[in-house]
Amino acid sequence: xxxxxxxxxxxxxxxxxxxxxxxxxxxxxxxxxxxxxxxxxxxxxxxxxxxxxxxxxxxxxxxxxxxxxxxxxxxxxxxxxxxxxxxxxxxxxxxxxxxxxxxxxxxxxxxxxxxxxxxxxxxxxxxxxxxxxxxxxxxxxxxxxxxxxxxxxxxxxxxxxxxxxxxxxxxxxxxxxxxxxxxxxxxxxxxxxxxxxxxxxxxxxxxxxxxxxxxxxxxxxxxxxxxxxxxxxxxxxxxxxxxxxxxxxxxxxxxxxxxxxxxxxxxxxxxxxxxxxxxxxxx
Amino acid sequence: xxxxxxxxxxxxxxxxxxxxxxxxxxxxxxxxxxxxxxxxxxxxxxxxxxxxxxxxxxxxxxxxxxxxxxxxxxxxxxxxxxxxxxxxxxxxxxxxxxxxxxxxxxxxxxxxxxxx
Numbered sequence: 001x002x003x004x005x006x007x008x009x010x011x012x013x014x015x016x017x018x019x020x021x022x023x024x025x026x027x028x029x030x031x032x033x034x035x036x037x038x039x040x041x042x043x044x045x046x047x048x049x050x051x052x053x054x055x056x057x058x059x060x061x062x063x064x065x066x067x068x069x070x071x072x073x074x075x076x077x078x079x080x081x082x083x084x085x086x087x088x089x090x091x092x093x094x095x096x097x098x099x100x101x102x103x104x105x106x107x108x109x110x111x112x113x114x115x116x117x118x119x120x121x122x123x124x125x126x127x128x129x130x131x132x133x134x135x136x137x138x139x140x141x142x143x144x145x146x147x148x149x150x151x152x153x154x155x156x157x158x159x160x161x162x163x164x165x166x167x168x169x170x171x172x173x174x175x176x177x178x179x180x181x182x183x184x185x186x187x188x189x190x191x192x193x194x195x196x197x198x199x200x201x202x203x204x205x206x207x208x209x210x211x212x213x214x215x216x217x218x219x220x221x222x223x224x225x226x227x228x229x230x231x232x233x234x235x236x237x238x239x240x241x242x243x244x245x246x247x248x249x250x251x252x253x254x255x256x257x258x259x260x261x262x263x264x265x266x267x268x269x270x271x272x273x274x275x276x277x278x279x280x281x282x283x
Numbered sequence: 284x285x286x287x288x289x290x291x292x293x294x295x296x297x298x299x300x301x302x303x304x305x306x307x308x309x310x311x312x313x314x315x316x317x318x319x320x321x322x323x324x325x326x327x328x329x330x331x332x333x334x335x336x337x338x339x340x341x342x343x344x345x346x347x348x349x350x351x352x353x354x355x356x357x358x359x360x361x362x363x364x365x366x367x368x369x370x371x372x373x374x375x376x377x378x379x380x381x382x383x384x385x386x387x388x389x390x391x392x393x394x395x396x397x398x399x
Contacts (some may be wrong), residue, residue, distance in 0.1 A: 082333025085340050087366055094359045097333045 001277055002166040004185035006209075008201025010172035013245065017257060018169035019046040020149045024272045026131035029164040034156060035135045036181040037171040038121060038148045045258045047124030047133045049082045055155065056122050057136070058272040059147045061095040062105050068112035071207035074103035075113055078215035084113075094142050121148045123155055132160060145177035153184055165279075174201075174208040187282050188214045189242070190277070199233055206239065215282055217242035219275070224248075242278045243271045284314045286379055286387070287347035289338075293321035295371050299383050301353025301376025303362060304335030310380060319380075335360035343367055351375050351383050351392065371395055 005018040015037070023046075024035035035043035062075075062084065062099050069091060074075045076086040082103050083097035095118060105113045119139045126133040136152040138145060149171075156166070163227050170181040182188050190204040202218065217240045222231055224247040234241050245251070247270065261268045286384075289306035290297040296368035300306040309322040322341060327334050339360035344348065350369050353376025364371065375383035386392050 080332075082330070082336045085336055085363060087340065087343050087363060090366065092363060092366070094333070094336055094362070097336065097359060 002185045004168040004188045006170035007191045008205035012193050014191050019043050020262050025165050031165040032132045032163045033167045035169045036149050038138045038145045041052040043136050043169050044135050049133050052125045057151045058117040059120040059121040061098040062113040065092045065112040078103050117154050136270035146180045148156045149180040150169045174204045177215040188216045191219045193222045194230045199230045219243040221245040223245040243275045286349040289352040295381045297380050298383045299375040299378050303356040304338045335376035393394040
């Protein structure tokens, strides 16, 4: 069972919930945690596992073979991302805009745009007791997160043993990277906070997940700040609030030391039990 | 000298668009001929990715020696403009075309793109 932990707003507690849920579930089951917030993965600060393997990831982009080129401009006219331009007697490739569709390379009548590997990022696999943990991290300077997220999911599907639970720590927001991180999930937990900002972005995330037809549940973190509007919204929309986490100095201190909340706090353990119980009910 | 402007209108009273890639119009002033022509760039609204490079390509085809704009082109657009040895002046966002041209003539506009 694959559970994505996402949010609209950043900093609501995705990583906190993901690492605690994964390591807590791993006490009694086989579990896998994927950190697919590839622009700034930080679950590893909390998991502290043993490194098993490192797998570099690549993506393909065209390079211009000047001597072979006829300067017909077909490549530039076909690229919907404007990643190839014809400038007078030169063809310019902007690899950061390339989405690796291969159209230019395939349609070039003289094969003057061979595809070439470019570094995309790295996938690191760790083990912490019964938990497998995959951290995917973009190469510095690479702008597109989605290709690495897709490759990471393929890697997990093809290379790793099946586990009872797969948790995904997703990127914030509701753009391509968040969609790719959530779209193979069986269930999506949206973490929010009871503030106007939290509610605003929760709405966006809920609408996005409804487009993807995903079953969702909401966890409201930092109870005690803000107002009741998030709860009112969830009630009106028929969305289950599957857990709440209190705003406390204790949790903030544990977080600042990269320690796990469930090992110190019994109420929080019950919250995780309840969330896991709800997740199992989805099957 | 041929001077290109990013603008939200088509005449000397048009306001300089501070955005480079998503400017509504590119205006080209030919100082020798004292002639101002406009290129409609409004289809850029439909472009999801690579607006900067596409606008840069249009400017490349117009072959000006000077560009007067607001915030300046981004990295990809600038890589294209670099192929044509263009003098880029920024900081004209919000001025009218006439004000921006005079400011350029009086050396009041900063030189170079933001990645220069």
